[in-house]
Amino acid sequence: MQIAPLIDRSRELVRQRGLTAKQAVQTAIDEFAESSEQIVQEESLTSQIEVELLGYGVLQRYLDDQDIEEIWINKPGELHYFSKEGKQVVQLELSELTIQNLVRRLLRHSRRKLDRLTPYVDADLADGSRLHVVMPDVTRRNWAINIRKFSRTRISLSDLISKEALTTDQAGLLTSAVLGGKSILVSGATQAGKTTLLTALLNELGPGERIVSCEDTFEISLDHPDWVAMQTRPTSPEGDFEISLRELVKQALRMRPSRLVIGEVRGAEALDLLVALNSGIPGLGTIHARSAKGALEKLLTLPLLAGENITDRFLRLTIPTAIDLVVHCERSAAGTRKISEILKVRDEILA
Incomplete structure (x- = not known):
């Protein structure tokens, strides 16, 4: 049977009689x-x-299926997802109006908005999952939705060893590095496991460390007693001003971090990160790149976006004293992830 009339009646009972949702449904x-x-x-x-x-x-x-990593919708009537079995497509009763209503519900937790003035949005769900939506006229015809699921379990390097994402020797090297106060940059393509590895590294830190993280949208999940997580904020039609990743890095430095974390280095904030790491604060972050050396080459260009008097020579001298290791992650066609390279940063690499 069609349940739409019962849903409408339940909503009407909530509005008219002040019933709770469960009471309204039963009535x-x-x-x-x-x-x-x-x-x-x-x-x-x-x-x-x-x-x-x-x-x-x-x-x-x-969303409830723990085997599913990511969900996306390109058009009405069809849903895609990626799970342990690979990419899957299912046909659903999913109209354009239903998709739009779902998006509004998905955005409630973050209180971020999607409209013709701002036709795309990044947000987080109540469980920490990451939501990205783009609507026409940016898309050709339909609303496009991506949800990257949030892992509710604590991730450790031991977990990644059991999944064959890294070897015991690699885990030992990374554990020594992170506990020894080394600064680590994790590189890789989209969905290569960068944030997962970053989280596992941070979970190795003891309770005496103070961690401050800066992200576009909340993705890092830690089990740590002294952790402050911050995310950016876009401008809004109501007059809320933008809070950029670069501004978050500046604020983080005033919070006495013993570890500074940037979820993804992709713009002018790279300059602030390098300056902070050179001042003696160990840090970790991720960056999109095709190789470990490619990540360093990208780090030579991103600070130039700051628009200040930054020279190539300055960056070539700064990066080796700011970054100790670059760890490159790869994802195979079958969906398995692994660490393919650990590069120790030295002056001659950037020569």
Whole structure:
């Protein structure tokens, strides 16, 4: 049966009588059962309606599935996801209006907005998952949604060894480096496991460390007693001014961090990071690159975006004293991830 009328009636009961969502659902089903000649499967109906009212509708089962890493929607009626079995596509009852309503619900937690003035948005869900949405006219026709699932389990280097993402020798080297106060840059392509490795490295730190992290949207998940997590904020039609990643780095330096973390180095904030690391604060971050040396070459250009009097010579002298290791991650066509390279940064590499 179509449950849309029951969903509408439940919402009406919430507005008119002030019932809780669960009370409204039960009342709507009771009314339907009394007026219907067919047998009503109350338990099933209750579950379906509550998912629509309190959860994320047709997306909820995929969000709850721990084997699924990422979900995306390109057009009505179709959902893609990536799991342990690889990429999958399913056909769903998913209209354009349903997609738009889902996006509004998905954005409630972050309170970020999507409209014609700002037709794309990055946000986080209540469970920490990362949401990205783009709407027309930036897309050709349909709203495009990506949700990168958040891992609820604590990630350690030992976990990555068991998944064959790195060797015991590599784990030993990285543990010694992070505990010894070395600054580490994690490089790789999209979904190569950069943030996962970064999180595992940070989880090796003891309670005496003070960690301050800066991200575009919250992705890092730590089990640490002294951790401050910050994320950027875009401008809004209501007058909220932008808080950039570069500004977050400046604020972080005033918070007495013993470890400074940048979720992804991709702009002018690279200059502030290099200056901070050169001042004696160990740090970690990720960067998109095709190789460890490629990451360093990219680090030679990103600070130039700061628009200040930065020279190539200055950067070539600064980077080797700021970054100790570059760890490169790769993802195979089958979806497996591994560390392919650990590069010790020396002056001659940038010569």
